[in-house]
Amino acid sequence: MVVIAVGVPFGVLWEVISLGVLVGFNFANASLIQLRYQNGGRLLNKRASMLTWGAMALSTIGSYVLWKGYLSKEMSSSQEERGNEVNLFLGLGFIVASMCVVATLAFTAEQIAEHQDAADVFRVPFVPWLPAFGFIVNGLMMATVGWSTHLVFCGMVGSRGGGGGGGGGGGRRSLSSSRCTCSRRST
Numbered sequence: 447m448v449v450i451a452v453g454v455p456f457g458v459l460w461e462v463i464s465l466g467v468l469v470g471f472n473f474a475n476a477s478l479i480q481l482r483y484q485n486g487g488r489l490l491n492k493r494a495s496m497l498t499w500g501a502m503a504l505s506t507i508g509s510y511v512l513w514k515g516y517l518s519k520e521m522s523s524s525q526e527e528r529g530n531e532v533n534l535f536l537g538l539g540f541i542v543a544s545m546c547v548v549a550t551l552a553f554t555a556e557q558i559a560e561h562q563d564a565a566d567v568f569r570v571p572f573v574p575w576l577p578a579f580g581f582i583v584n585g586l587m588m589a590t591v592g593w594s595t596h597l598v599f600c601g602m603v604g605s606r607g608g609g610g611g612g613g614g615g616g617g618r619r620s621l622s623s624s625r626c627t628c629s630r631r632s633t
Contacts, residue, residue: 458598461591461595462599468584478573478574479551480495482558483498483555483558491556501545502581505541505578508539508544509584513590515530516529516530518589518590557573
C-alpha cells in the first residue's frame with residue numbers, strides 16, 4: 447500500500463481517503479438496517495439483506511447519474527454546457543426506486559421487537575429511513591470525486607485483496623474467531 451501511495455500525488459490521496467470514508471459510511475448505514483432486521487452477526491433475514499443492498503446500489507447509481515450528468519454542470523459557473531435533463535430524471539428515478547425498496551423493507555419485513563431488553567438492541571431512530579437517506583447523501587458526495595480518483599481507489603482496494611483492517615494480509619476472519627469469549631463477573 448505504501449508503494450502505491452508514494453507514486454500518487456497528495457491531492458489524489460486526500461480524495462481517495464474521502465472516498466473511502468464515504469464508502470465506509472454507506473456500509474455503516476447498511477449495517478444499521480441489517481441489525482434492525484435481525485441480521486446482526488448471522489444472516490437470518492435474507493430478503494431484508496437483499497433489499498438493503500439493493501437500496502444502497504440504486505441510491506448510489508441514482509446519485510452518480512444525478513451529479514455527474516446534471517447537477518455538476520448546472521452548478522458550475524465555468525462550464526457553458528448545461529445539464530442533461532434525461533440524467534436528471536434518470537437519477538431521480540433511481541433514487542425514487544431506492545426509496546420504494548426501503549418502503550418495501552420498512553412495511554413488510556419484521557424488525558427486532560421494541561420490547562426487547564435495551565442491552566440487546568442497538569437503538570437508532572428512523573431505521574431504515576435515516577440510513578437510506580444517508581445512502582443518497584453519501585452517493586452525491588462520492589460522485590463529486592473525479593473518475594481518476596475512483597480508479598486509484600479501486601486499485602488500492604484491489605491491492606489489499608478487497609479488505610481487511612489496518613494490518614497485513616487483508617484476509618477475512620470468520621465471525622466465530624473474532625467473537626469475544628470473556629464472561630462478565632458480578633462483584
